[in-house]
Amino acid sequence: MRRADRLFDIIQALRGKSQPTTAAALAERLEVTVRTIYRDIATLQARRIPIEGAPGLGYLLRKGFDLPPLMFTIEEVEAITLGAHLVQRIRDPKLQDAAESVLSKLQHTIPGELRSHLLSPRFLVSEGDTVRPDGIELRDVRNTIRDCRKIHITYRDEQDRCTQRTIWPIATLYYVDVTLIAAWCELRGDYRHFRAERIVESTILDAVFAAGSGQLMAEWMAKRTMQPQKPDERSAGRPD
Structure with a gap:
């Protein structure tokens, strides 16, 4: 922070x-x-x-102290509010807490005439059906991505087979029905996506990997661009 x-x-x-x-x-x-x-x-x-x-x-x-109001348009307030409500669908507790904190901060800092659009938004966001993972904390994943640290995972595939993997996490992909971790997999020697809810166990390692000034991210993005894929497909686009 x-x-x-x-x-x-x-x-x-x-x-x-x-x-x-x-x-x-x-x-x-x-x-x-x-x-x-x-x-x-x-x-x-x-x-x-x-x-x-x-x-x-x-x-x-001391009572009476207030921060100067932030200047937002109605559309900006609604965009922030909608985004915060959408975060509730992804089953990431820390991001959900952060979204609520954002709305709380806005409530106390925007002018009164905009506050009603924040407290009573004119839209409804449906609940997502993403499964909350038990074997890994998504907050830990985000931290390892920032710190370029490796993760050792026990991963169960769709045939219920378990493998031991050491992965280099690159990005987290949030879909309505699934959360994926994009990573370089040492076992496969290639980029893979892992469904968060299929990770049975995980350990954050002290070992780090070279981010290469964004080279891994660039390679991963290029591979996805050349081979457009859905979240349930193999290689860089399918949970392995």
């Missing part, structure tokens, strides 16, 4: 609270250390954000 985002989240966490919030509670919520929270609080106070309190006692945001 960027520090600017974390500072904003601290203000959001303190907003409207009638009782002090401890640094430990903020640290747990934002998944950082207590020392980091102390530094962030000091930074906000130095920027004249009216946060009162002290280490060991907790912190309060």
Whole structure:
């Protein structure tokens, strides 16, 4: 998380609270250390954000403080709201929490005349039927993609056969009915897609792979472009 985002989240966490919030509670919520929270609080106070309190006692945001409104059009608010509701279909708990957080931030920052379009949207998003995976955390997959770390998985195919794989995750593909992990598979020596719900077990390895300044992503995208495929097809487009 960027520090600017974390500072904003601290203000959001303190907003409207009638009782002090401890640094430990903020640290747990934002998944950082207590020392980091102390530094962030000091930074906000130095920027004249009216946060009162002290280490060991907790912190309060003085009533009456508000952030300047963000300027969005009605269409932009509806686009953000629709996107946040669509995220609920993909069965990724952390992204779902993040989508709700986005809507909460907007609710407190956009002008009042736009707030009704956020709170009572004029559309309905149906529930998706993607199966939530048990053998791997999608948040871990996103982290390994960013960190270029390998994952060892036990994978069950459509014939119920299990294989052991070490994969280099490149991207996560979210469809209405399935979530795929695009990766280089060391066993097959080629790009493969793995259905997240068919991963029985997974271990994030310390071993890293060379991202090659996006070379893997470029090769994977080129292969998909040359051989357009649906999510249930083989090679770079089929869950292996």
